[in-house]
Amino acid sequence: MHIVVCIKQVPDSSQIRVHPVTNTIMRQGVPAIINPYDLLALEEALRLKDCIAGTTVTVLTMGPPQAEDALRKALSFGADHAILVTDRAFAGADTLATSYAIAAAIRQIEKKEPVDLVFAGKQTIDGDTAQVGPGVAKRLNLNLLTYVSKIASLDLDKREIIIHRRAEGGVQVIQTQIPCLITMLEGSNEMRFASMDNMFRAARHPLQIWNKDAAGIEDPAKIGLKGSPTVVSKVFAPHAKTIKAEQIDVERKTSKEIATAMLSKLFREHPKLHAEIAKLAG
Amino acid sequence: MSEQNQSIPPVKKAAGRKKVELDPRLIAYKGVWVFIEHERGEVHSVSWELLGEGRKLADMLGVELAGVVMAAPGESGARFCQEAGFYGADLCYLIEDPVLSDYRNEPFTKGLTDLVNQYQPEILLLGATTLGRDLAGSVATTLQTGLTADCTGLTIDPENRSLAATRPTFGGSLLCTILTLNYRPQMATVRPRVMPTPIPAPDTHRTMRIIPHTLGMVETDIISKVLQFIPDNTQNKAQLPFADIIVAGGRGLKNADNFKLVWNLAKVLGAEVGASRPVVQAGWVDTDRQVGQSGKTVRPKLYIAAGISGAVQHRVGMEDSDVIIAINNDPNAPIFDFATYGIVGNAMQILPALTEAFRQNLAAARLAS
Ligand SMILES: Cc1cc2nc3c(=O)[nH]c(=O)nc-3n(C[C@H](O)[C@H](O)[C@H](O)COP(=O)(O)OP(=O)(O)OC[C@H]3O[C@@H](n4cnc5c(N)ncnc54)[C@H](O)[C@@H]3O)c2cc1C
Ligand SMILES: Nc1ncnc2c1ncn2[C@@H]1O[C@H](COP(=O)(O)O)[C@@H](O)[C@H]1O
Numbered sequence: 001m002h003i004v005v006c007i008k009q010v011p012d013s014s015q016i017r018v019h020p021v022t023n024t025i026m027r028q029g030v031p032a033i034i035n036p037y038d039l040l041a042l043e044e045a046l047r048l049k050d051c052i053a054g055t056t057v058t059v060l061t062m063g064p065p066q067a068e069d070a071l072r073k074a075l076s077f078g079a080d081h082a083i084l085v086t087d088r089a090f091a092g093a094d095t096l097a098t099s100y101a102i103a104a105a106i107r108q109i110e111k112k113e114p115v116d117l118v119f120a121g122k123q124t125i126d127g128d129t130a131q132v133g134p135g136v137a138k139r140l141n142l143n144l145l146t147y148v149s150k151i152a153s154l155d156l157d158k159r160e161i162i163i164h165r166r167a168e169g170g171v172q173v174i175q176t177q178i179p180c181l182i183t184m185l186e187g188s189n190e191m192r193f194a195s196m197d198n199m200f201r202a203a204r205h206p207l208q209i210w211n212k213d214a215a216g217i218e219d220p221a222k223i224g225l226k227g228s229p230t231v232v233s234k235v236f237a238p239h240a241k242t243i244k245a246e247q248i249d250v251e252r253k254t255s256k257e258i259a260t261a262m263l264s265k266l267f268r269e270h271p272k273l274h275a276e277i278a279k280l281a282g
Numbered sequence: 283m284s285e286q287n288q289s290i291p292p293v294k295k296a297a298g299r300k301k302v303e304l305d306p307r308l309i310a311y312k313g314v315w316v317f318i319e320h321e322r323g324e325v326h327s328v329s330w331e332l333l334g335e336g337r338k339l340a341d342m343l344g345v346e347l348a349g350v351v352m353a354a355p356g357e358s359g360a361r362f363c364q365e366a367g368f369y370g371a372d373l374c375y376l377i378e379d380p381v382l383s384d385y386r387n388e389p390f391t392k393g394l395t396d397l398v399n400q401y402q403p404e405i406l407l408l409g410a411t412t413l414g415r416d417l418a419g420s421v422a423t424t425l426q427t428g429l430t431a432d433c434t435g436l437t438i439d440p441e442n443r444s445l446a447a448t449r450p451t452f453g454g455s456l457l458c459t460i461l462t463l464n465y466r467p468q469m470a471t472v473r474p475r476v477m478p479t480p481i482p483a484p485d486t487h488r489t490m491r492i493i494p495h496t497l498g499m500v501e502t503d504i505i506s507k508v509l510q511f512i513p514d515n516t517q518n519k520a521q522l523p524f525a526d527i528i529v530a531g532g533r534g535l536k537n538a539d540n541f542k543l544v545w546n547l548a549k550v551l552g553a554e555v556g557a558s559r560p561v562v563q564a565g566w567v568d569t570d571r572q573v574g575q576s577g578k579t580v581r582p583k584l585y586i587a588a589g590i591s592g593a594v595q596h597r598v599g600m601e602d603s604d605v606i607i608a609i610n611n612d613p614n615a616p617i618f619d620f621a622t623y624g625i626v627g628n629a630m631q632i633l634p635a636l637t638e639a640f641r642q643n644l645a646a647a648r649l650a651s
Contacts, residue, residue, distance in 0.1 A: 143505055263643055
């Protein structure tokens with residue numbers, strides 16, 4: 001079986017700071033990581049590789065040349081092949097243009113070896129759109145399975161897969177045919193540690209680096225900023241409310257006095273809340 | 283090459299953007315649509331929230347607001363259409379077909395795409411639920427149009443008559459406003475509870491126009507089969523999004539044992555318990571109690587935050603609460619920048635004192651009544 005996992009290198013958004021004056025992202029010193037949701041996808045692919053002999057896992061990313069680091073990391077976890085799709089022409093792509101490029105690259109991959117499963121992350125932590133996965137599936141006409149919490153069975157002879165997926169209000173158990181595209185839900189697994197062997201292999205392993213021609217882009221008008229229907233018209237910091245919290249006087253007060261002062265203020269200024277709370281508290 | 287998925291907004295384009303003339307083929311696209319999501323006999327509240335928002339957009343544009351209902355026969359599709367009218371829709375498109383009894387990507391994508399192609403709306407809104415996100419991504423790709431996910435604000439850009447969709451990016455550190463120029467429809471998803479729920483106005487005089495449509499697909503066309511649906515056990519589940527009062531705790535409480543103080547206060551108030559992400563990650567409470575950007579959006583009448591710093595990712599999930607009381611021992615904690623009331627102090631002492639004060643107050647009120 002051949003599995004392709006789409007990963008994206010993202011800035012670790014927990015460490016991102018916004019410049020207070022220019023409202024731009026200060027990326028200096030912010031580490032680039034593999035999108036955490038993509039690690040869930042990669043781990044699930046590696047688990048299938050562990051239990052189905054002859055399975056190969058290819059990781060694919062579209063990004064700047066530095067995204068090589070993300071691919072090497074993926075190799076160190078146990079992926080077999082890595083492809084970096086990189087070209088200035090991809091710059092500024094929104095989700096529609098990104099899914100076009102990734103779908104094209106997967107078609108190129110298929111020319112060498114048919115693809116049975118494609119994994120993507122549920123969403124990225126920088127773009128956060130959760131659309132590239134469904135977009136790629138649609139373009140490649142793959143059955144789409146989003147928010148998968150568990151792969152219950154996979155029958156390669158019948159080419160049939162059964163999964164559990166999160167739906168509104170419950171879990172759907174769905175049976176479909178491979179090839180399909182799966183996005184994994186958080187909490188479904190946890191990334192393994194890289195083995196020594198794989199770490200050494202990852203450092204030396206040759207990456208395939210594809211520009212837009214190698215990636216099989218047929219219509220250059222569909223990639224990058226040109227191929228993106230959406231444009232960002234404005235970027236701004238979430239405005240701080242102008243009113244600061246009204247502080248309850250705590251100087252030389254006991255907790256009890258503070259609490260009493262809080263309550264009388266609350267109920268004086270928001271009389272309806274009292275009835276509301278009395279109703280709820282029963 | 284570093285700019286992808288809107289992750290780094292192409293700021294150069296932001297300044298001095300010119301008015302864009304719409305492609306003549308696209309001028310025919312008129313009207314605002316809301317996809318009406320339902321499950322087990324009830325419409326998802328996010329659809330009503332979107333109709334409220336859609337009404338405003340439609341009025342700004344001077345066009346009609348339509349709902350789209352897709353259901354299996356016997357699933358009260360027509361009733362959902364009527365209800366959509368109470369929430370402001372002028373008309374509804376209704377597809378009823380047995381294959382729509384469970385959500386599956388293929389038939390829903392076909393149904394919605396066909397409707398769009400035939401009736402050509404300029405704006406199409408969906409809830410950013412698991413269903414909405416699955417469907418919106420497929421529909422936008424099929425239609426080759428722009429889709430802005432997880433918006434927190436929608437308005438019309440007067441210059442271009444186009445949808446200006448604002449959404450958080452970089453984990454909420456920044457907001458960006460996104461336009462879809464020269465592609466129609468302009469699609470957007472919005473998370474539940476981000477928009478207020480409009481007040482329904484059952485109006486007996488107005489008749490809802492229902493435009494039926496056929497799906498043109500049979501079960502054997504569809505590869506994916508739903509073998510089983512395992513409903514969530516809602517009994518012990520937190521109902522955070524609709525709670526009127528929420529007591530939430532953060533990492534400042536230090537350990538799971540101290541977190542019980544949050545539960546104690548919640549119990550006295552008949553409130554739900556919420557938490558910041560580190561609390562959920564530490565396993566002190568279940569995931570469905572996380573408030574914030576990657577958790578739930580809430581809008582209670584009263585939100586009490588104890589030991590929560592007020593990081594932007596938490597803030598975006600709760601800043602629309604009517605009243606916010608923040609307890610934090612750091613007078614410079616960001617939460618004091620947007621809370622209604624602040625108490626600078628040790629949550630381990632303030633929480634029990636508040637619990638006792640509320641208990642006594644409520645007991646007195648009960649006696650008096
Ligand atoms: C992509 C992404 C998504 C995220 N999504 C979410 C989300 O959905 N929800 C969320 O909450 N976070 C989210 N976060 C995390 C967020 O950035 C913050 O790290 C988190 O909200 C901080 O939680 P906290 O306030 O409980 O902890 P801390 O930031 O550690 O703050 C603890 C606070 O407690 C105070 N304190 C300490 N001791 C006491 C005491 N004895 N009494 C009173 N106060 C005390 C401290 O002064 C401090 O202000 C996300 C982050 C990222 C990168
Ligand atoms: N540039 C990219 N290269 C490879 N995969 C990507 C890229 N962008 C997005 N993806 C995949 O699509 C998923 C959803 O991304 P998004 O729609 O940006 O939230 C990610 O988790 C990745 O698996």
